[in-house]
Amino acid sequence: MATKAAVSVSVAASITAASSSSSKFVINTPHRFLCLKRLSSFSSFSASALAIKCTSISNCSPNKSARSMEGFTTRTRASAQPLENASELIASVETFIFDCDGVIWKGDKLIDGVPETLDMLRSKGKRLVFVTNNSTKSRKQYGKKFETLGLNVNEEEIFASSFAAAAYLKSINFPKDKKVYVIGEDGILKELELAGFQYLGGPVCKHFNLHEDGGKKIELKPGFLMEHDKDVGAVVVGFDRYFNYYKVQYGTLCIRENPGCLFIATNRDAVTHLTDAQEWAGGGSMVGAICGSTQREPLVVGKPSTFMMDYLANKFGILKSQICMVGDRLDTDILFGQNGGCKTLLVLSGVTSLSMLQSPSNSIQPDFYTNKISDFLSIKAATL
Amino acid sequence: MEQVSMEATNPNPSSMSGVAAASAAELLCCANARALLDSVDAFLFDCDGDKLIDGVPQTLDMLRSKGKKLVFVTNNSTKSRIQYANKFQSLGLSVNQDEIFSSSFAAAMYLKVNQFPPHKKVYVIGGEGIVQELQLAGFTALGGPEDAEKRAQWKSNCLFEHDKYVGAVVVGLDPDINYYKLQYATLCIRENPGCLFIATNRDSVGHMTDLQEWPGAGCMVAAVCGSTEQEPIVVGKPSTFMMDFLLQKFNVSTSRMCMVGDRLDTDILFGQNAGCKTLLVLSGVTTQSTLDDPSNSIKPDYYTNKVSDILSLLGE
Numbered sequence: 001m002a003t004k005a006a007v008s009v010s011v012a013a014s015i016t017a018a019s020s021s022s023s024k025f026v027i028n029t030p031h032r033f034l035c036l037k038r039l040s041s042f043s044s045f046s047a048s049a050l051a052i053k054c055t056s057i058s059n060c061s062p063n064k065s066a067r068s069m070e071g072f073t074t075r076t077r078a079s080a081q082p083l084e085n086a087s088e089l090i091a092s093v094e095t096f097i098f099d100c101d102g103v104i105w106k107g108d109k110l111i112d113g114v115p116e117t118l119d120m121l122r123s124k125g126k127r128l129v130f131v132t133n134n135s136t137k138s139r140k141q142y143g144k145k146f147e148t149l150g151l152n153v154n155e156e157e158i159f160a161s162s163f164a165a166a167a168y169l170k171s172i173n174f175p176k177d178k179k180v181y182v183i184g185e186d187g188i189l190k191e192l193e194l195a196g197f198q199y200l201g202g203p204v205c206k207h208f209n210l211h212e213d214g215g216k217k218i219e220l221k222p223g224f225l226m227e228h229d230k231d232v233g234a235v236v237v238g239f240d241r242y243f244n245y246y247k248v249q250y251g252t253l254c255i256r257e258n259p260g261c262l263f264i265a266t267n268r269d270a271v272t273h274l275t276d277a278q279e280w281a282g283g284g285s286m287v288g289a290i291c292g293s294t295q296r297e298p299l300v301v302g303k304p305s306t307f308m309m310d311y312l313a314n315k316f317g318i319l320k321s322q323i324c325m326v327g328d329r330l331d332t333d334i335l336f337g338q339n340g341g342c343k344t345l346l347v348l349s350g351v352t353s354l355s356m357l358q359s360p361s362n363s364i365q366p367d368f369y370t371n372k373i374s375d376f377l378s379i380k381a382a383t384l
Numbered sequence: 385m386e387q388v389s390m391e392a393t394n395p396n397p398s399s400m401s402g403v404a405a406a407s408a409a410e411l412l413c414c415a416n417a418r419a420l421l422d423s424v425d426a427f428l429f430d431c432d433g434d435k436l437i438d439g440v441p442q443t444l445d446m447l448r449s450k451g452k453k454l455v456f457v458t459n460n461s462t463k464s465r466i467q468y469a470n471k472f473q474s475l476g477l478s479v480n481q482d483e484i485f486s487s488s489f490a491a492a493m494y495l496k497v498n499q500f501p502p503h504k505k506v507y508v509i510g511g512e513g514i515v516q517e518l519q520l521a522g523f524t525a526l527g528g529p530e531d532a533e534k535r536a537q538w539k540s541n542c543l544f545e546h547d548k549y550v551g552a553v554v555v556g557l558d559p560d561i562n563y564y565k566l567q568y569a570t571l572c573i574r575e576n577p578g579c580l581f582i583a584t585n586r587d588s589v590g591h592m593t594d595l596q597e598w599p600g601a602g603c604m605v606a607a608v609c610g611s612t613e614q615e616p617i618v619v620g621k622p623s624t625f626m627m628d629f630l631l632q633k634f635n636v637s638t639s640r641m642c643m644v645g646d647r648l649d650t651d652i653l654f655g656q657n658a659g660c661k662t663l664l665v666l667s668g669v670t671t672q673s674t675l676d677d678p679s680n681s682i683k684p685d686y687y688t689n690k691v692s693d694i695l696s697l698l699g700e
Contacts, residue, residue, distance in 0.1 A: 225595045241536070248561075253596075275543075276540070277541075284611055285608070288609050289599075291606050292605060
């Protein structure tokens with residue numbers, strides 16, 4: 001299976017009939033992303049075409065590139081064009097959405113020419129938004145990272161998947177008397193707190209013996225019972241370096257036994273660049289684990305689900321057709337842009353190489369591609 | 385109430401679609417019990433859960449005395465066959481290790497029958513059982529319980545290393561699952577050319593303690609699927625690998641085997657996929673009402689209360 005270089009298709013989100021019908025929380029926003037499959041290619045579609053049947057939810061594996069889509073026709077996109085006329089693209093949109101890892105920075109190092117590029121775009125009156133699937137930091141903490149790197153970015157312009165999880169719960173009026181169980185890191189906890197939600201869990205286990213919960217030793221022996229809080233109404237799962245069996249069991253019990261309990265994933269990225277030197281198992285792994293034990297699919301709030309796109313379009317009053325999504329990953333960033341009906345620009349400064357883009361097994365074609373965002377600074381893009 | 389899950393890598397289309405539904409399961413009685421016994425040379429017992437209890441030792445003795453081969457099949461990979469044999473003996477059941485087919489053994493056998501090169505290594509996310517079976521089969525195992533206390537570091541100049549000679553990753557139930565193991569397995573599968581991804585089984589939950597269910601191997605396997613975007617080769621129930629292996633070993637056709645178990649979606653489906661006769665016992669997780677429920681499309685050939693009914697119905 002040539003999945004190492006190729007982009008694979010996966011099920012991004014679905015709400016099982018059980019959770020949506022028994023849920024007491026009114027979903028009052030038209031988030032049809034909730035039932036969106038990650039598709040290899042399709043044309044921009046209207047909201048009504050989003051009524052895709054969610055099939056085969058028993059299998060949480062995302063690697064089903066041959067899976068056909070029921071319910072509507074797909075159109076193969078034309079191959080991505082090298083960006084030759086940057087000013088034309090810039091003039092044609094009002095907002096640029098940037099992914100962060102591999103576009104703005106790599107690990108903790110700024111990519112060449114980024115500050116000047118962002119300044120140039122702002123001077124042309126363009127709105128800039130930063131969307132990242134990384135849930136380890138809150139948007140405030142990201143604001144600090146931007147500042148440390150010498151970039152002039154406001155925290156209101158940053159949308160991390162940690163924020164998305166809290167924003168989603170807010171959008172469905174998740175009751176304040178219900179709790180959220182978190183399998184994930186600090187960023188999620190901070191955003192939930194800011195949004196006024198009660199939470200349990202988080203990385204706290206790293207401070208204790210991994211087999212202890214407030215002093216109770218976990219032992220798989222007769223007579224041992226793990227209790228769980230019946231008031232947990234949602235389990236949020238994201239990237240968690242302190243992942244362990246205890247957390248899986250707690251989350252599983254909540255999802256299986258608390259009526260209407262939501263299963264929310266910040267994102268399902270298979271790998272992430274924790275360090276710039278190599279790939280690391282990503283949030284897709286922790287989410288996969290919970291799918292495996294609950295046999296349920298999560299509601300995904302991060303890319304490529306369009307939740308964040310819908311949120312910021314609504315918040316800033318912008319039209320999707322006026323947006324250009326710039327990212328380095330085909331199956332999250334570019335698909336995110338396509339799902340939302342935006343223009344898409346792939347940069348080769350991150351995880352995707354030209355050969356991966358052009359590989360016959362890749363079916364995600366952005367509108368344009370270029371080396372890095374500072375190519376915007378030249379009237380014609382630098383030769384590739 | 386969770387639905388019956390279809391975890392088979394080789395699903396039987398007719399039993400899953402429900403279109404041509406199998407005829408209703410027959411309650412085991414004196415007449416059909418005798419017919420069953422005469423038409424079967426080997427009995428495969430699922431031993432997950434605690435159904436091998438009252439009256440079972442005598443039932444097994446009776447079957448052996450009639451020349452029937454017995455196989456004890458379990459998806460639990462935490463023990464090796466020798467360890468299982470010891471466990472059975474402590475419960476008063478005399479079972480030989482050669483009669484046991486654990487998913488830990490299945491993983492080692494898969495590598496053996498597929499001529500896994502001896503100079504290659506196997507990385508294990510799972511328990512001692514898998515490590516032991518791999519070693520018994522002559523393979524080099526890395527990871528397993530040893531990696532429970534390992535922690536990953538993520539500093540700029542620190543590279544997470546992995547052995548380039550790992551040619552297979554075997555994933556089973558692991559209550560000591562951690563990020564280090566996930567990362568190690570992920571790098572092996574993504575970066576070592578041709579590295580196999582093998583799952584002992586994909587059970588979502590199991591009764592690790594008597595009071596409640598706990599996440600099963602399906603959890604660890606799905607975690608690795610999530611980071612590698614690859615599907616594993618499943619060697620345990622309901623995949624037919626075990627069955628194919630037993631076919632070769634006993635030289636008995638599957639139509640002359642009977643699978644006895646308490647789970648429709650693993651045991652019975654497993655038997656049906658391979659063309660065996662199937663006998664559901666109601667002493668485990670499946671109740672009469674689950675069996676009869678219209679939403680259930682898996683119909684065993686026979687059903688009965690417990691294993692020892694085989695003995696009592698034959699009037700022996």
